[in-house]
Amino acid sequence: MPENSWALALQIGLTGFGMVFVILTTLYLSLWLIGRLGARFSIRQAKAGDRDKKLATQVEPKRAAVSGG
């Protein structure tokens, strides 16, 4: 059992409250990072989607031409 002194109580209180902030701030930063990555990832996906659409429109007439010939 720990000794019951005010010094220890203060140490537990201050360190504990500080640590809760450290933990939740670290989580905050990681969530912020995930959000940033998410935004970049979705922009890249959207761009890739646009490129696929362009390619599809470019390829389709050629295919049609080949099959028609």
Added chain:
Amino acid sequence: MFGLFETGFSSLTWQHAVMILIGCVLLYLGIVKEYEPLLLVPIGFGVILVNLPMGGLMDTIIDGKLVESYTPGGQPVGMVARIFEYGLSQGEIIPCLIFVGLGALTDFGPLIANPRSLLTGAAAQFGVYIAMFISFALGFTLPEAATIGIIGGADGPTTIYLAANLAPHILGTVAVTAYTYMAMVPLIQPPIVRLLTTAKERAIYMKPQLRPVAKWEKIIFPVVGAMIIILLVPKSAPLIGCLMLGNLLRESGNTDRLSETAANALMNTLIILLGLSVGCFMSAANFLTWDSLKIFVIGCFSFASATASGVLIVKFMNLFLKEKMNPLIGAAGVSAVPMSARVVQKMGQQANPRNFLLMHAMGPNVAGLIGTAAAAGLFLGMLKF
């Protein structure tokens, strides 16, 4: 021959009668007032059952003698005493498994969409530490003071988990205090919030739509969150690990059966076991003490200061923010999920009918849940050797 002395009436005392009355009050609050009925009904009925003499539900053998109330360190003999011993006191299995269910029920989307709410959840833990200091000043030992302080986090399973580890002799009292005040959130929080905010602040408009959160973000959060928190506070592993496991089952999309079981069947079974065993812990001998009264008073103060600090940090953050937050959502930093978020929604609508604060309040609400579990882990790390 069967006579009056073989009936419970022969052993009935005024202390039993008082406890039976308390059990009836809890039943009234749960059934008529609909305050946390899922918990207060089994707890209230447990209180009545254990205070009917000679029932033997919490019988424990200590030094070869049979004692009618549960006593830590003894050998449990009664039916509920065994559940209490292996599920709560020694094993701490029930609160941890309830966290799996809580995780399966929790949507971390609002928190991921607005990570700033994590700071609100952290600030609300101020109440925990204030209550700890007050308890210590009033003569409780440090482990007892930490256990009483955690009531302010407004998280029942965490309170029980910490009590079972640090101060099992006051487990019943702190559990009932925590659940009673959680049930009374709609009565405790509004006056404190009104005192600390102006009508103009309460009417601050927040856009109802948070940014959409992708599925993969929701899947990554429990994994990354568990790693960060457990690496920082290893003793929080049972609670945080179970919470994040439940959430991963919910969000992965491929484990619906497990998620549904955790959120419904498992959770409901555990609530019955938890409620009954906590109620049965409250025998007259364990509960009718001055310490119980002190714990009730400090618990209320702890709740109030947690609410106040949540509101105040939002007001402080508003000094630096372009798009102001409504300080009401700070009150949801106490984890009482989703009760305090509902209180915020109701107060927000009263102040400004255009406001829909529920989703904004869910962020601080689940942040409070994480913050309280982390605070409990910190207490364990510093006080349990």
